[in-house]
Amino acid sequence: MDQMTRLSKWSKRSLAAAGLVAGALLLVRCAPSAPTGAKKAPTAASDLQVAAMKTYVAPGDLDEYYLFSSGGHSGQVYVYGVPSMRHLSTIPVFSPYPGTGYGFDDDTKKMLGRFTWGDAHHPALSETNGDYDGRWLFINEMNGRIARIDLRDFKTKEIIGPVANISGNHGSSFVTPNTEYALMSSRFSIPIPKGTYAPIEKYAATYKGIAAGIKIDPKSGAMTLGWEVLLPPFDWDLGDAGKGPSDGWFFLTAYNAERATGKLEVTASQRDRDYIVAINWRDAEKHAKAGEGDLIGGVKVLDPKKIPGFVYLMPCGKSPHGVDVSPDGHWIVGSGKLQGVTTVFNMEKILTAIRNKDFTGEEDGIPVLKYESIKDAEVQVGLGPLHTQFGPDNWAYTSLFVDSAIVKWKLGTWEVVDKVPMSYSIGHLAAAEGDTMHPKGKYLVGLNKLSHGRHLSVGPSQPESSQLVDISEEKMKLIYDAFTEPEPHYAQMIKADKIHAIEVYPKEENKHPLAVWDVKDAGVTRQGDKVIVKAVLVRSTITPTSVEVKEGDTVTFALTNIEQTTDELHGFGLLDWNVNIVVDPGETKTFTLKVDRPGVFPYYCTNFCSALHQEMQGYLVVKPK
Amino acid sequence: MRSFIEKTDRILKSPLGLGPRGLLLLACLLLVPALVSPLWRLTMFAPQYQEGLRLDIYSYKLEGGNHGQDAREINLLNHYIGMKDLAAEDFTEFLWLPFAIGTFGLLFLRTVVLGTLGHLVDVTVLFAYFAGFSLWSFAHKLWWYGHNLDPTAAVKVPPFMPPLLGGKQLANFEVYSYPALASYALGGAFLALLLSLFLSWRAARRPGQVAGSGPG
Numbered sequence: 001m002d003q004m005t006r007l008s009k010w011s012k013r014s015l016a017a018a019g020l021v022a023g024a025l026l027l028v029r030c031a032p033s034a035p036t037g038a039k040k041a042p043t044a045a046s047d048l049q050v051a052a053m054k055t056y057v058a059p060g061d062l063d064e065y066y067l068f069s070s071g072g073h074s075g076q077v078y079v080y081g082v083p084s085m086r087h088l089s090t091i092p093v094f095s096p097y098p099g100t101g102y103g104f105d106d107d108t109k110k111m112l113g114r115f116t117w118g119d120a121h122h123p124a125l126s127e128t129n130g131d132y133d134g135r136w137l138f139i140n141e142m143n144g145r146i147a148r149i150d151l152r153d154f155k156t157k158e159i160i161g162p163v164a165n166i167s168g169n170h171g172s173s174f175v176t177p178n179t180e181y182a183l184m185s186s187r188f189s190i191p192i193p194k195g196t197y198a199p200i201e202k203y204a205a206t207y208k209g210i211a212a213g214i215k216i217d218p219k220s221g222a223m224t225l226g227w228e229v230l231l232p233p234f235d236w237d238l239g240d241a242g243k244g245p246s247d248g249w250f251f252l253t254a255y256n257a258e259r260a261t262g263k264l265e266v267t268a269s270q271r272d273r274d275y276i277v278a279i280n281w282r283d284a285e286k287h288a289k290a291g292e293g294d295l296i297g298g299v300k301v302l303d304p305k306k307i308p309g310f311v312y313l314m315p316c317g318k319s320p321h322g323v324d325v326s327p328d329g330h331w332i333v334g335s336g337k338l339q340g341v342t343t344v345f346n347m348e349k350i351l352t353a354i355r356n357k358d359f360t361g362e363e364d365g366i367p368v369l370k371y372e373s374i375k376d377a378e379v380q381v382g383l384g385p386l387h388t389q390f391g392p393d394n395w396a397y398t399s400l401f402v403d404s405a406i407v408k409w410k411l412g413t414w415e416v417v418d419k420v421p422m423s424y425s426i427g428h429l430a431a432a433e434g435d436t437m438h439p440k441g442k443y444l445v446g447l448n449k450l451s452h453g454r455h456l457s458v459g460p461s462q463p464e465s466s467q468l469v470d471i472s473e474e475k476m477k478l479i480y481d482a483f484t485e486p487e488p489h490y491a492q493m494i495k496a497d498k499i500h501a502i503e504v505y506p507k508e509e510n511k512h513p514l515a516v517w518d519v520k521d522a523g524v525t526r527q528g529d530k531v532i533v534k535a536v537l538v539r540s541t542i543t544p545t546s547v548e549v550k551e552g553d554t555v556t557f558a559l560t561n562i563e564q565t566t567d568e569l570h571g572f573g574l575l576d577w578n579v580n581i582v583v584d585p586g587e588t589k590t591f592t593l594k595v596d597r598p599g600v601f602p603y604y605c606t607n608f609c610s611a612l613h614q615e616m617q618g619y620l621v622v623k624p625k
Numbered sequence: 626m627r628s629f630i631e632k633t634d635r636i637l638k639s640p641l642g643l644g645p646r647g648l649l650l651l652a653c654l655l656l657v658p659a660l661v662s663p664l665w666r667l668t669m670f671a672p673q674y675q676e677g678l679r680l681d682i683y684s685y686k687l688e689g690g691n692h693g694q695d696a697r698e699i700n701l702l703n704h705y706i707g708m709k710d711l712a713a714e715d716f717t718e719f720l721w722l723p724f725a726i727g728t729f730g731l732l733f734l735r736t737v738v739l740g741t742l743g744h745l746v747d748v749t750v751l752f753a754y755f756a757g758f759s760l761w762s763f764a765h766k767l768w769w770y771g772h773n774l775d776p777t778a779a780v781k782v783p784p785f786m787p788p789l790l791g792g793k794q795l796a797n798f799e800v801y802s803y804p805a806l807a808s809y810a811l812g813g814a815f816l817a818l819l820l821s822l823f824l825s826w827r828a829a830r831r832p833g834q835v836a837g838s839g840p841g
Contacts, residue, residue: 031801032792033677035670265705269779319779338780383797402797404672424673450673 051479054470057084065432065493067445068123068137069466072487075118077139077149082432082443082493085468085482093139093147093156094118101571101582102156105589106556111159118143122173122238122490126221130177130243130329130437134498136221138182140172146182146214148221151499153584160223164297165192165210171252175216176241177437181226181281183241183250184212189233193297204259207233210301211252213281227288228301229279229311232364233259235268236277238322238387243437244329246347248282251332255319257363269338273315273371275363276323276334278350283310305365312354313363315371316343317378322387322428326396326411327437331376335385335398341378342385342398344414349374377414381407386427387490389434391441391471397434399426399446406446406469408476420476422467424450430491431471440495444469444476447488455483464488503566505586512588514558519543531555537570537583538562540612542603548621551598555620560588571606574620582607598624637743639829645745645821646737652814652821653733656726659814660684663805665763667787669699670799680711682763684722684807687711706796707778708770718762725755729814742825749818756815764789767802 057063063081066088071078075095079088095117096103103112118141126136137149145161146169161169161184168188175182189207191198198206208230215226234254242249257274260267287293287307293300304311316323317336320343324333332345352358353374359367384402391397394411404425408418428447432440451465464487468480507517514534516522522536522543531553536543537560549555561570561583572581576599583589605616641649663681670677678699679690689696700710713719729752736744772784785795788802804812 031666031668031679031803035675035677035799265779266777270777404797421672453675 047477050470050477055083055085055468055480057081057086062496063088064496065443066496066499067430067466067491067493068125069430069447069484069488069491070120070123070139071485072121072489073117073119074486075120075141076485077120077123077137078485078488079154080466080482080484081496082445083468083480085466085480087482087484089154090485091137091149091154091156093149094120094141094145094159098580099582101580101589104578104580105591107589108156111156113159115143118145120147120489121170123492124173124175124182125492125494126179126216127175127177127436128179130247132433132436132492132494132498133179134494134500136179137492138173138175138216140169140182140184142168142170142187144169144184146173146184146223148216148223150221151501153502153505157221158223160214160225163212163214163225164299165194165208165228165301166212167192167194167210171211171236171239173214174239174241174250176250176281177243177247179216179218181213181215181241181250182223183239183252184210184214185236185239185252186210186231187235187237189235192301200261203233203261209233209236209254211236211250211277211279213250213284225299227281227284228293228296228299229284230301230303230305230364231277231311232257232366234275235264237320240323240325240332240435241281242325242329242332242347243327245351246325246329246332248280250279250281251314251323251325252277252279253316253320253323253334255321269319271318273317274319274336275368276314276316276320276332276345277366278312278314280310303365308365308367311366312350313366313368314345314350314374315360315368316345317341324388324390324435326394327390327439329437331411333388333396333398335381335388337384337386337401339385340380340383342381342388343375344377344379344411345374346376349376379409379414379416381409381416382419387429389429389431389444390439391431391434391444392439395441395471397429397431397444397471397476399429401425401427401449404448406444406476408471418474418476420469420478422446422448423454423465423481424448424452428488428490430493432493433495434493442470442472443493444471445491445493447484447491449487451483454481466491503585504564504568505584507562507564507586510560510586510588512558512560514556514590515560515588516558517560517562524549529553533557535559535572536562537572537605537616539568539610540605540616542570542572542605542616542618545618546621547618548623549595550623551595551625553595554592555595556590556592558588558590559583561585568609569607570609570616572603573606574601574603576601579603580606595620595622598622636826636829637741637746639742639825641736641740641742641745641821641825642828645825646740648817648821648824649733649737649740649745649748652817653730653737655810655814655817656730656733657810659807659810660723660726662807662810663688664807664811666803666805668801668803670801671797674798681805684726685719687713687716705778705780706782707775707780709773709775711770716766718759718766722759725759729755742822742829745818745822745825749815749822752815752818756811760789 065082067080069078077091092102123139125132144163144166148158150157167186167190170187171185173182186209189209212228213226235256237253239252254275256268293302316334318338320334321337335342353369358370358373360370361368381398382400382403386399388398409416426446426448431444446467448465463483466482466484470477470479516534563585601620665682667680678695681688732748767787792801
């Protein structure tokens with residue numbers, strides 16, 4: 001074999017080898033470093049210019065809507081402006097808030113009762129004819145309470161509860177179309193009355209759920225317990241009040257129709273359908289007025305087994321969370337969080353089924369309506385549907401927790417038309433007046449559980465995220481990321497011009513018995529060891545400038561801020577004591593102190609008021625026994 | 626027929642040249658990365674997991690991305706659909722895979738030293754069987770995890786086959802499955818065996834020549 005042939009043979013072999021290696025290299029593939037799926041945008045992104053134009057509120061300009069966002073276990077309500085998403089104010093409700101002195105003065109301390117926490121979930125604006133009237137904001141709390149905030153001064157005015165027999169008041173507060181009632185219910189059924197012992201093994205038979213109607217006085221807004229209904233020990237979750245053709249009914253979802261205990265994430269997820277209960281609250285009201293029901297825990301409880309005809313169960317797929325009534329009241333939208341569909345029930349069909357006794361069974365004496373007879377549609381919305389809000393023209397917007405998105409679909413035609421990603425894991429959502437009879441459209445806020453990576457890092461306690469979505473056009477557009485205090489559950493968005501807030505308390509309205517409006521009337525009076533200090537707060541003196549008492553006295557300070565000028569708040573901090581009061585212009589607040597140690601304790605204005613704010617100070621002098 | 630057997634026998638008994646022996650040594654060296662680096666990588670993306678969750682499958686262990694946290698997260702997520710936790714105890718592969726790779730190292734070396742074309746055919750066929758069986762075993766494991774879902778799980782999904790090679794949308798997750806360095810090393814070793822076989826066979830077909838001795 002000559003040299004040339006050998007060489008060519010060798011090069012042929014080399015070529016073959018190189019070919020094999022190249023072929024192998026072509027086969028080499030790695031997983032992508034970012035998602036590549038066509039339908040998934042990498043993150044919720046926005047068109048910069050459109051977003052900037054739509055959300056920019058110039059300095060000095062005002063927002064178009066108020067957003068009242070629940071503060072979850074912070075116990076507060078946070079007020080944001082939409083579309084700027086600026087945090088405007090915090091309304092303390094179930095927890096002390098030193099910033100406004102809430103929970104330090106006698107009245108708010110009494111209102112908070114034995115709690116300094118509350119898990120606030122679902123704010124509900126008062127309604128007239130099914131639309132927001134801008135009078136009050138109600139918000140529930142897990143310890144069986146509902147608070148009423150007056151939107152005239154954005155202050156918590158009343159807290160009712162803990163209401164007897166209610167345990168874990170999650171399905172609340174959802175008011176009726178003319179604010180006749182707010183709803184309460186038990187998410188964690190217990191043996192009732194409270195204080196009853198029953199071993200956990202007897203859960204299914206002896207534990208009880210409760211739904212309650214909290215009656216609201218149409219003039220004053222004052223709340224009283226209207227009625228209670230005994231329910232099976234399911235986990236009563238979320239509700240809504242009917243309107244239009246469904247007016248007179250409360251709807252309330254339940255998971256754990258299994259009546260299970262233990263590891264609920266498994267044991268309570270076995271049935272394909274759980275329930276939405278429909279309670280005819282007008283009938284409940286009649287039965288309660290007639291004095292019917294059994295006395296449990298000091299209140300009358302209506303048992304649907306003994307008083308039939310006003311409570312019905314609607315099967316709803318699987319482990320439903322939100323139930324939302326369409327603006328016209330024709331449809332009841334239930335979202336089974338472990339299903340890929342949202343179920344839409346038809347109110348006329350529900351009423352027909354009730355009339356025809358179209359039942360498939362019963363639970364503790366409550367008839368179960370036939371699913372096929374009352375359902376209008378199962379809308380394929382996506383994974384993990386939770387809550388639905390509405391816009392004009394029958395548009396519906398459903399939050400998808402698992403898909404981390406909001407889906408837009410149409411009532412009546414059930415077509416699903418658009419989906420916008422949320423960052424990340426959306427829970428509730430709130431559209432502009434989106435749960436009223438006349439939703440405004442335009443804005444929608446997704447209240448997300450996770451925010452990671454979309455803000456400067458602030459350590460492990462990550463803020464929540466509220467994302468503003470423009471829904472004025474066919475396609476939804478994300479236009480703003482806001483990071484909100486923990487933890488927005490539900491929120492209410494109301495047109496700004498519906499709220500008429502005062503900025504000072506008019507002097508003539510101040511009927512406080514200890515109020516004084518002139519420094520001449522300020523001073524100290526004593527009855528035995530009870531001392532009353534009537535103090536005047538005005539720029540830049542606290543009168544009296546010193547107060548002398550004796551060790552062992554009980555001292556009540558009544559602080560009147562006699563200013564009638566906007567933003568002239570005065571504070572009253574008493575050093576070495578847990579006293580921190582803020583008094584708004586025209587307001588009188590009291591606090592009471594058992595003075596159990598001698599010494600000299602400075603008090604001063606904590607809330608900056610004027611050029612001589614630093615000089616606004618005095619002394620509490622306590623003489624030893 | 627007799628002449629065919631005689632011819633084959635002669636070819637199989639022919640000693641290997643330097644080139645094929647070098648390639649065998651290379652195959653042997655490639656078994657080192659195959660032992661210590663990941664064989665397969667599973668990557669999952671979801672809206673909530675933009676950065677992805679990663680799971681590396683080695684010949685002897687499972688390792689989650691993000692310092693192992695991803696494996697715990699994947700198990701946490703899978704528990705909703707009732708999938709069994711990915712646990713090292715369930716992978717008998719982790720026992721026999723390193724053993725088999727080590728054995729192949731010894732067999733390759735044996736062939737380098739004693740090497741006839743017959744030895745080379747043996748290790749190549751065995752290695753192909755080993756690779757095929759391992760792939761089947763891996764695919765079966767994926768199938769097993771996707772088909773042994775707890776019937777009492779909170780979220781009931783129909784049994785499914787996670788992707789063996791490529792991407793697939795599973796609920797809110799994009800799941801990708803691709804071979805990683807160790808598999809490529811094993812592939813490289815196999816290629817080296819094939820090439821060695823090819824060269825030796827060609828050379829051995831010509832009597833009187835040392836199989837695949839190359840030029841010179």
